[in-house]
Structure formats: C-alpha cells, structure tokens
Amino acid sequence: PKNIAIEGRSAGGLLMGAVLNMRPDLFNVAIAGVPFVDVMTTMSDPSIPLTVVEWEEWGNPNEEKFHDYMNSYSPIENVIEQRYPNILITAGLHDPRVAYWEAMKWCATLREKASNDSGLILLKTDLEAGHFSASDRYKYLKEKAFEYAFLFDCLDL
Numbered sequence: 001p002k003n004i005a006i007e008g009r010s011a012g013g014l015l016m017g018a019v020l021n022m023r024p025d026l027f028n029v030a031i032a033g034v035p036f037v038d039v040m041t042t043m044s045d046p047s048i049p050l051t052v053v054e055w056e057e058w059g060n061p062n063e064e065k066f067h068d069y070m071n072s073y074s075p076i077e078n079v080i081e082q083r084y085p086n087i088l089i090t091a092g093l094h095d096p097r098v099a100y101w102e103a104m105k106w107c108a109t110l111r112e113k114a115s116n117d118s119g120l121i122l123l124k125t126d127l128e129a130g131h132f133s134a135s136d137r138y139k140y141l142k143e144k145a146f147e148y149a150f151l152f153d154c155l156d157l
Helices: 011-022 039-044 051-058 064-073 100-113 137-154
Strands: 005-009 029-033 086-092 121-126
Touching: 005 011, 005 137, 011 029, 029 137, 039 051, 039 064, 086 100, 086 137, 100 121, 121 137
Parallel strands: 005 029, 029 086, 086 121
Antiparallel strands: none
C-alpha cells in the first residue's frame, strides 16, 4: 500500500470517504476534492441546492426506509478511531453542489478520531472557487500542481 493513492471528487469523494473508513490500510494517499461526505445532513435539508432533486438518486433520509442505509455509507457518520493514510481534502467556498462545510466537518472528524500514527490530514479551501475549481487555466494548473506535490511528497517521489 505504500505506493497506492486514490482520488475522487464530489460523489467520487463520497467513495473516497467510504473506502478510507472501511480499509484505510490499503492506501498511502487519498485526495478528496469537494467531497460529498455529510450525506445525512445534506440530504435531510431541502433548502440546500440539489437536495430535493437528488432524493431520487440517493434517497431521502427523512424517510425511514432510506435512513439506516444512507447512514451506513455516509463517510462522516462512519469515521472511527483508527489509523488513516495521508489525506488531502479540498473545498470551494462558493460551491453550490457540495458546501464547503462538508469538507471542513469531515476533516475535523478525521483529525479527532485518527490515531496518532495516522498520516497527514490536510484541508485546502479555495476562497474563490465553486464546485468545478478554478475557471482560469493558470489557477487550475496551480491547484493540480499542489495536489501532485502532496501526492509525490507522501509517496517519497
């Protein structure tokens, strides 16, 4: 696992969170971009953009038949005390699809529960970005360079 890294954004960030909770030993590095990790809070609040239209895809946790299942895979609800690998979490302050506070809440929960021998758990919030990152090419390349620098450093490359 020392040379294995994973990366996912948005709903793919949910996958990163789920696999990190289930099998953190399989990876050395994870990069989760604007991760949808607070499934229960987001999907319970119809005032959050996209919540109601996404009930068909994810389910409505306010309905008993969906609640327990959604809770079983929601990354924030399933962070436990264990060793986590190096994790870079990114967020955009103006993201209308996955609110910045999801990444912040997940990062805080991971830091609280992670064992002392865990890797780095970092949060990088872009105060100007939305869901799709930087719109200008130079800034986008700087973001990618930051992610690669984190990855290469953690992999000792």
